[in-house]
Amino acid sequence: MEQHSAVVLDGSEAGDVGAAQVRRVLEDELRNQGWRVDVYAPRELEIAPCVGCFNCWVKTPGRCENEDDSQAIAAAMISSELTVFLTPVTFGGYSSLLKRALDRVICLVSPFFTRIHGEVHHQRRYPSSPYLLGVGVADEVDSSAAGIFSTLLERNAINLHAPGHAAAVVRRATAADAMRVALQHLLTASGVPS
Amino acid sequence: MNAERHAFLLVGSPRRGKSTSAALGRYLGDRLAEQGWWTGRAFLYGLIGNAERERDLLGTLREVDLVVLAAPLYVDSLPAVVTRFLELWARDIADCTDPPRSSLTAILNCGFPEAEHNHVALAICRRFAHETGLGWCRGLALGGGEAFGGRELDQVGGMARHARRALELAAAALAAGEHIPDAAVELMARPIVPRRIYQWIGNRSWRVKARRAGTLAELRARPYEANS
Numbered sequence: 001m002e003q004h005s006a007v008v009l010d011g012s013e014a015g016d017v018g019a020a021q022v023r024r025v026l027e028d029e030l031r032n033q034g035w036r037v038d039v040y041a042p043r044e045l046e047i048a049p050c051v052g053c054f055n056c057w058v059k060t061p062g063r064c065e066n067e068d069d070s071q072a073i074a075a076a077m078i079s080s081e082l083t084v085f086l087t088p089v090t091f092g093g094y095s096s097l098l099k100r101a102l103d104r105v106i107c108l109v110s111p112f113f114t115r116i117h118g119e120v121h122h123q124r125r126y127p128s129s130p131y132l133l134g135v136g137v138a139d140e141v142d143s144s145a146a147g148i149f150s151t152l153l154e155r156n157a158i159n160l161h162a163p164g165h166a167a168a169v170v171r172r173a174t175a176a177d178a179m180r181v182a183l184q185h186l187l188t189a190s191g192v193p194s
Numbered sequence: 195m196n197a198e199r200h201a202f203l204l205v206g207s208p209r210r211g212k213s214t215s216a217a218l219g220r221y222l223g224d225r226l227a228e229q230g231w232w233t234g235r236a237f238l239y240g241l242i243g244n245a246e247r248e249r250d251l252l253g254t255l256r257e258v259d260l261v262v263l264a265a266p267l268y269v270d271s272l273p274a275v276v277t278r279f280l281e282l283w284a285r286d287i288a289d290c291t292d293p294p295r296s297s298l299t300a301i302l303n304c305g306f307p308e309a310e311h312n313h314v315a316l317a318i319c320r321r322f323a324h325e326t327g328l329g330w331c332r333g334l335a336l337g338g339g340e341a342f343g344g345r346e347l348d349q350v351g352g353m354a355r356h357a358r359r360a361l362e363l364a365a366a367a368l369a370a371g372e373h374i375p376d377a378a379v380e381l382m383a384r385p386i387v388p389r390r391i392y393q394w395i396g397n398r399s400w401r402v403k404a405r406r407a408g409t410l411a412e413l414r415a416r417p418y419e420a421n422s
């Protein structure tokens with residue numbers, strides 16, 4: 001039977017022991033549930049910042065012309081059934097490392113506009129998109145930062161046409177068992193078929 | 195430094211001087227200069243990643259009264275380079291023995307016609323100020339910023355009238371040491387043109403650009419589809 005494919009984008013810096021622990025538990029849990037997991041850590045990759053040219057919509061439609069590791073991430077994300085953004089919570093948002101990868105994947109949607117819930121967004125480019133999971137890592141969970149984090153993931157889910165999504169912030173010091181339970185809940189909340 | 199007050203504009207768009215972010219920031223900076231403020235400016239793209247220039251910038255920011263961050267919305271939040279700058283600035287503030295003296299405001303613009311798309315990014319700026327101890331003077335959000343095409347606001351005509359008025363109100367409040375008033379926030383958020391027209395013009399402009407690039411037939415290409 002073909003395995004479901006999950007992509008984890010790990011936006012943590014080298015030496016972030018807490019984030020590494022969350023990633024281990026997450027990978028382990030996903031594999032236990034039968035997923036094939038591919039991890040991309042921007043800190044180990046070559047990803048230039050987006051230059052805002054929109055050539056990925058106009059000149060080379062669907063693909064950024066600036067060749068580096070971002071093309072592999074875009075390809076993996078859109079072929080996956082689940083994409084996980086794992087990141088230190090950074091002023092409520094994503095780390096610059098994760099953001100560097102995400103700014104480069106707007107090629108996955110179409111430039112054309114549509115309306116979703118009355119707001120203007122881009123049309124989808126591909127017939128299906130992955131479910132989105134946001135896993136924020138923090139020393140302490142602050143409700144205001146966690147609120148920004150889940151709203152951001154929700155907004156991304158609309159723009160990327162994710163069929164379902166969920167986000168949570170976990171403490172770096174959380175014991176592995178409790179972390180596993182939290183991640184199981186998150187997967188269930190996203191609605192992704194297991 | 196003398197008693198003159200200092201504002202520093204940080205432009206967070208890769209289009210640098212040709213961006214809508216820069217145009218909005220410049221208009222605000224000019225209004226502050228008219229009120230006797232000294233204003234400086236830096237483009238974060240090209241600067242972040244260069245250790246020496248990062249150090250110089252962070253040194254400058256320790257001395258100014260007001261930092262104006264003008265940036266586009268990228269994927270519902272601040273662009274990666276702007277986020278990287280905030281990470282570095284937060285570290286610098288934490289390393290400094292004195293509490294930060296400056297306040298922060300942000301002027302964000304996005305491509306979709308509704309200004310509300312910028313709200314999460316503004317919340318991130320406010321959260322940054324809260325975590326670092328900077329004063330937060332509130333921010334302004336503009337929808338449909340792509341329509342300005344980076345032109346000076348004076349050259350955009352009626353389409354930019356609400357934005358100009360919003361920035362004038364904001365400058366007057368900031369110069370008086372006050373937060374940006376609701377009236378400025380509301381004016382900046384007013385649609386540039388009716389949403390339906392913006393959507394129609396936007397869709398048409400992608401086709402025009404694609405025709406010029408000879409890619410009209412491929413605009414909906416799916417290069418990452420299995421077997422493509």
Ligand SMILES: Cc1cc2nc3c(=O)[nH]c(=O)nc-3n(C[C@H](O)[C@H](O)[C@H](O)COP(=O)(O)O)c2cc1C
Nearest residue numbers: 207213214215266267268269270304305306339340
């Ligand atoms: C990588 C990338 C991501 C973007 N994401 C969004 C978005 O999530 N929502 C939106 O309304 N506009 C988005 N935009 C559009 C820009 O915010 C818009 O073009 C803006 O006017 C650019 O301003 P500037 O000239 O100051 O760079 C995005 C543009 C780029 C290049």
